Amino acid sequence: MGGMLFAAETAGREVFLGFNTAVIILFYVLTTVTVGIFLWGFYRRIRKYTRGRQSARLNWGRFIRALGDISSNRTIAKRNRVVGVAHFFVFWGFMVLLIGTTIIAIDEDIIGFILDKPEWQFWHGAFYVGYAFAMDVFGIGFIVGLIVLARIRRSEPPKLDYTRVDGVEADRKGYSLDDRAFLLILVFLGITGFLLEGFRIAATDYPDFEVVSIGGYVIALLTGPLGEQGNDIARMITWWVHGLAALTFVAYLPYSKGMHVINDAANLAFTEPRSSAVLPPVEDPTSPGYSTLADFTWKDLLDFDACTKCGRCHEVCPARASGSPLSPRDLILDLREYADARSGIKMWYGPGATPGHAEDTEVAGTVIATDTLWACTTCMACVEACPVGIEHVPTIIQLRRRLVDTGDVEPGLQKAFQALARGGNSFGKSAKQRARWTKGLDFKIKDARSESVDYLWFVGDHGSFDPRATEVSRTVAKLMHDGGIDFGILYDGERNAGNDVRRAGEEGLFEMLRDANVETFETASYQRMFTTDPHSLNTLRGEYPTDDDVLHYTAILDELVSGGKITLNQFEGQATYHDPCYLGRYQDEYEAPRRLIRAVGLDVVEMGRCRENSFCCGAGGGRIWMDDSDLDERPAENRIREAVALGSDVRYFVVSCPKDMIMYSDAVKTTGNEEQLEVVDIAQLIERAVEAVPVG
Ligand code: SF4
Ligand code: SF4
Numbered sequence: 001m002g003g004m005l006f007a008a009e010t011a012g013r014e015v016f017l018g019f020n021t022a023v024i025i026l027f028y029v030l031t032t033v034t035v036g037i038f039l040w041g042f043y044r045r046i047r048k049y050t051r052g053r054q055s056a057r058l059n060w061g062r063f064i065r066a067l068g069d070i071s072s073n074r075t076i077a078k079r080n081r082v083v084g085v086a087h088f089f090v091f092w093g094f095m096v097l098l099i100g101t102t103i104i105a106i107d108e109d110i111i112g113f114i115l116d117k118p119e120w121q122f123w124h125g126a127f128y129v130g131y132a133f134a135m136d137v138f139g140i141g142f143i144v145g146l147i148v149l150a151r152i153r154r155s156e157p158p159k160l161d162y163t164r165v166d167g168v169e170a171d172r173k174g175y176s177l178d179d180r181a182f183l184l185i186l187v188f189l190g191i192t193g194f195l196l197e198g199f200r201i202a203a204t205d206y207p208d209f210e211v212v213s214i215g216g217y218v219i220a221l222l223t224g225p226l227g228e229q230g231n232d233i234a235r236m237i238t239w240w241v242h243g244l245a246a247l248t249f250v251a252y253l254p255y256s257k258g259m260h261v262i263n264d265a266a267n268l269a270f271t272e273p274r275s276s277a278v279l280p281p282v283e284d285p286t287s288p289g290y291s292t293l294a295d296f297t298w299k300d301l302l303d304f305d306a307c308t309k310c311g312r313c314h315e316v317c318p319a320r321a322s323g324s325p326l327s328p329r330d331l332i333l334d335l336r337e338y339a340d341a342r343s344g345i346k347m348w349y350g351p352g353a354t355p356g357h358a359e360d361t362e363v364a365g366t367v368i369a370t371d372t373l374w375a376c377t378t379c380m381a382c383v384e385a386c387p388v389g390i391e392h393v394p395t396i397i398q399l400r401r402r403l404v405d406t407g408d409v410e411p412g413l414q415k416a417f418q419a420l421a422r423g424g425n426s427f428g429k430s431a432k433q434r435a436r437w438t439k440g441l442d443f444k445i446k447d448a449r450s451e452s453v454d455y456l457w458f459v460g461d462h463g464s465f466d467p468r469a470t471e472v473s474r475t476v477a478k479l480m481h482d483g484g485i486d487f488g489i490l491y492d493g494e495r496n497a498g499n500d501v502r503r504a505g506e507e508g509l510f511e512m513l514r515d516a517n518v519e520t521f522e523t524a525s526y527q528r529m530f531t532t533d534p535h536s537l538n539t540l541r542g543e544y545p546t547d548d549d550v551l552h553y554t555a556i557l558d559e560l561v562s563g564g565k566i567t568l569n570q571f572e573g574q575a576t577y578h579d580p581c582y583l584g585r586y587q588d589e590y591e592a593p594r595r596l597i598r599a600v601g602l603d604v605v606e607m608g609r610c611r612e613n614s615f616c617c618g619a620g621g622g623r624i625w626m627d628d629s630d631l632d633e634r635p636a637e638n639r640i641r642e643a644v645a646l647g648s649d650v651r652y653f654v655v656s657c658p659k660d661m662i663m664y665s666d667a668v669k670t671t672g673n674e675e676q677l678e679v680v681d682i683a684q685l686i687e688r689a690v691e692a693v694p695v696g
Contacts, residue, residue, distance in 0.1 A: 006208035011132075012124030013200070015108050018236065027243065034247040041254025042262075045305065048343040052298030057270040066269040066389075075268065075387040079312055079613075086148035090186070093142020094261070097193070100135045133212040136197075140215050143190040150183050159311030166325035166372060174350030175309060181349075182257045185249050192242035198223055199235035255348055260308045264388040267306035270299055271389030276380045277586045278542040279397060282507045289401025289505065292360055293342045303390045304336035313382035313392065318616040323632030324375035328382035328392045331368060335395070338367045364399040365408055373399050374410045377635070378503045378621030379581040384612050400505030416625035417506055424495035424513065426625060427465040431492040437463075437470035438489075443481055446488030448524040453488035455480075455556070456526035458540060460533030461496050462658035468665055469658035472681040476532055476553055479683055482690075483560035487530075493520040497536035499582070502543070504622030514544060521546060530556055534582035534657045535620065541587070552583055554656050554682055558592040561599050561686070568689040570601030575652035575685075576643050577604055579614035580660055593656050596682050600689035605650050607642050615639050617663040624659055636667035644673050653679045
């Protein structure tokens with residue numbers, strides 16, 4: 001520290017300056033009681049998790065990535081930069097202050113007192129100077145971050161309104177109270193910490209090395225007029241106020257929102273980002289899904305406790321937005337309250353230990369209402385938005401499995417299941433009609449079961465039977481044919497891929513469909529597979545026991561266009577593109593469709609909710625088969641309004657999923673926007689560009 005304004009070697013301070021032994025003993029007694037209260041609360045939670053079923057979640061690669069996410073606060077910043085940055089300062093402020101306190105405990109209590117090795121003590125001199133500087137810088141960041149977060153909360157954003165969406169009467173004032181208490185106690189700790197430092201510096205005659213304690217030094221300059229004695233009295237009082245607040249905070253942690261400090265880090269470390277895309281199989285076919293609390297895994301139970309009620313999932317949920325009784329946040333909170341009640345845990349502010357659910361209570365249909373469970377489109381927006389790695393979708397599906405097993409199935413869905421079981425498609429048509437859409441093509445599509453092909457095209461139910469989607473199938477066929485792709489289909493051998501059947505909770509039917517398809521694949525000769533249906537893409541890629549390389553058709557069209565196999569004339573205008581949930585969030589494919597739209601000369605104007613943040617059409621997870629007439633507004637209608645709001649220059653609403661074609665061509669009609677917006681598949685755009693007169 002040569003050349004400094006002060007001699008660093010004299011730097012240091014006494015922790016219990018001016019306190020007699022009795023007071024010091026009292027402090028340690030209180031600390032011991034506090035640690036005991038903390039450990040008891042912490043133990044109760046760990047005991048709750050250990051009662052969960054096993055789930056192998058340790059993956060070192062993911063674990064290390066999670067450390068990066070936790071330390072950077074990336075998952076918090078990804079949807080809201082301001083909150084992310086503010087939380088970053090609070091997080092690191094908290095960590096540094098915690099480390100600082102631990103350093104004092106090691107130096108004073110362990111080395112100085114227990115080991116009695118004063119010569120080993122290091123909390124003085126240059127180390128102390130660096131320590132004091134870091135503590136003040138991070139302490140200031142901590143308070144500023146907290147103030148920003150408090151202001152956001154005061155502005156009462158709708159996502160922090162805890163009113164239930166299902167109309168069930170519930171007093172949730174306790175939730176808000178807990179949020180505020182947590183924030184307030186942190187701000188109080190930060191401010192009293194700086195006051196204490198300021199009084200101490202002024203009471204000890206402004207030691208020159210303390211200029212590095214920038215916050216405290218400024219306060220000391222302000223409190224100077226109190227005089228040395230006045231500052232010393234103020235220091236003694238503030239020492240106790242701050243100390244007792246710190247002890248209260250530690251004791252309070254496991255009984256409050258404060259526990260998220262520990263739970264969220266653990267949850268991020270053990271989360272499985274692909275758990276919605278690749279569902280776990282049913283372990284016991286005689287009792288599928290989650291029946292009682294005993295069926296939940298430890299990670300599910302940790303999920304419930306990790307929820308900070310930030311409302312991000314609630315905000316993005318299409319089911320919630322359309323007025324259905326599902327909010328993913330409420331679902332998680334209800335399950336938390338149920339798990340707490342069953343584990344004898346009661347939160348001080350109200351929730352928990354709610355009586356009324358016996359040990360053998362069926363969770364599906366009681367703790368979580370049947371309508372709530374059937375409302376989910378499995379769009380995965382909640383999982384994507386959640387900053388702490390909560391996996392809502394697999395939990396919902398486990399509960400749906402139970403509903404299916406007990407026969408508590410939505411009537412439209414039941415009809416679809418029956419049709420699928422009979423003929424392998426949800427349209428109730430005979431398998432013989434599956435390839436009827438190919439009629440009218442001026443070439444014959446190969447039957448991959450009898451002729452060898454490069455690509456096997458898995459067409460899917462909607463692309464095979466629905467008139468709007470079969471039109472697109474014919475266009476895709478022509479483009480592939482003209483582009484020189486050697487492809488074939490399975491004709492009457494194809495069955496529904498089962499993706500949505502599985503997500504509707506009918507595991508047995510999924511297995512039947514999957515096995516029938518796999519058997520047919522084995523009779524076919526092909527190199528790779530492609531599909532026009534993102535839902536099929538998801539299950540074919542991740543849930544079939546095959547190692548086929550499966551592509552979405554836009555990837556092949558993209559190759560054909562960029563490789564010059566399809567020459568495009570340009571036409572002008574603006575288009576917006578809807579990312580299908582099962583192509584984007586589920587399969588992380590965003591670019592090929594956009595490149596294709598640009599390749600035909602159109603500008604892509606993005607909707608606010610695009611890419612990972614795309615808004616579901618409302619068809620997924622079996623919802624396409626269910627009655628949606630009671631919704632306030634269908635998700636597809638909400639989406640069309642969003643596209644229309646981009647302005648009248650946006651003429652095309654481009655899709656790349658047969659279900660989207662159906663949902664959105666209905667929605668432009670029901671919202672009266674047929675004149676303004678044309679719903680068109682990417683393949684149809686390409687076809688038009690092939691036929692278009694060149695610009696200029
Ligand atoms: S998957 Fe989609 S519909 Fe289901 S709860 Fe999550 S956000 Fe809502
Ligand atoms: S589940 Fe996740 S996104 Fe939803 S409120 Fe809880 S922490 Fe926020």
